[in-house]
Amino acid sequence: MGAQFLIVTVFLALTSSLAFASDPSPLQDFCVAVDDPKLFVNGKFCKDPKLATAEDFSFKGLDIAGNTSNKVGSNVTQVNVAQIAGLNTLGVSLVRIDYAPYGLNPPHTHPRATEILTVLEGTLYVGFVTSNPENRLITKVLNKGDVFVFPEGLIHFQFNTGHTNAVAIAGLGSQNPGVITIANAVFGSKPPISDDVLAKAFQVDKKVVDYLQAQFWVNN
Numbered sequence: 001m002g003a004q005f006l007i008v009t010v011f012l013a014l015t016s017s018l019a020f021a022s023d024p025s026p027l028q029d030f031c032v033a034v035d036d037p038k039l040f041v042n043g044k045f046c047k048d049p050k051l052a053t054a055e056d057f058s059f060k061g062l063d064i065a066g067n068t069s070n071k072v073g074s075n076v077t078q079v080n081v082a083q084i085a086g087l088n089t090l091g092v093s094l095v096r097i098d099y100a101p102y103g104l105n106p107p108h109t110h111p112r113a114t115e116i117l118t119v120l121e122g123t124l125y126v127g128f129v130t131s132n133p134e135n136r137l138i139t140k141v142l143n144k145g146d147v148f149v150f151p152e153g154l155i156h157f158q159f160n161t162g163h164t165n166a167v168a169i170a171g172l173g174s175q176n177p178g179v180i181t182i183a184n185a186v187f188g189s190k191p192p193i194s195d196d197v198l199a200k201a202f203q204v205d206k207k208v209v210d211y212l213q214a215q216f217w218v219n220n
Contacts, residue, residue: 023091023112023174032056033081033088043175044081044088057086065167066098070218073103073160081175093175097168099124099160105220106181107157113177115150115170117158119143122166128156155182181219188217 032052033044047056059079066075080093087093093113097105099122117126119142127139128150141161142148150156152173160166186193187209195209202209 023089030057030086031089033085044085046088047085052086057084059084062094062096062169065165066096068098068100068103068165070220071216072106072218072220073100074098074105074158074220076105076220080172080177087175090175091173093172093177095170095172097158097170099158099166099168101160101163101165103160103166105158106183107155108179108181109153109155110150110172110174110177110179111153113172113174114152115156115172115177116147117142117150117168117170118147119145120167120169122160122164123162124166124168125159125161126150126157128154130154181217183212184217184219187212187215 030049030052031044031046032049034047036045062077062079064077066077068075075098077096077098078093079095081087097117099105121144123144124142125139126142126148127137130136130138131154140146140148158168186198192213195206195213198209198213199206
């Protein structure tokens with residue numbers, strides 16, 4: 001009987017940990033983040049709730065267009081726990097994405113969050129790729145007011161197919177969703193990944209890899 005109870009307890013503990021694999025729920029009304037350079041924790045320390053102010057829960061400037069004068073023609077304005085300390089432990093964040101004509105938010109992933117995107121202006125071709133072994137591409141053309149979801153951890157992108165600027169806003173299910181831009185990570189890592197490794201992985205000549213590694217990769 002004792003062994004059965006132990007097995008059930010361990011099973012419940014494991015399933016509970018998997019069910020709450022994203023940002024944990026807060027144990028109080030809020031936990032306004034404070035930085036402590038001497039310690040590193042999974043998230044942020046909390047300031048005394050009695051010292052919290054409206055400024056801890058607000059952000060100005062999301063109405064201002066981002067500078068898209070870069071190689072990919074897009075700019076992401078982030079509003080996460082780094083910009084709003086009051087987001088700490090709340091499990092949400094926001095981004096504004098500006099696209100020049102034919103601008104691209106390159107293929108990337110958010111390792112800690114699902115993303116839900118709404119087009120405010122323009123037309124976007126968006127999509128994501130499912131995991132191995134299927135690697136199925138799921139795409140759609142979005143117009144103003146359309147909404148699309150990118151599941152957590154999957155590679156996804158947005159491309160402005162129009163002759164005019166486009167704007168989108170997206171919510172993410174983490175106070176700090178993270179972002180890994182595929183090209184930057186693979187070809188722009190520091191130190192660089194061996195060209196022998198990449199040439200074999202991509203089945204191309206090492207000269208192609210060397211060329212790609214020599215490019216300036218934009219973090220938009």
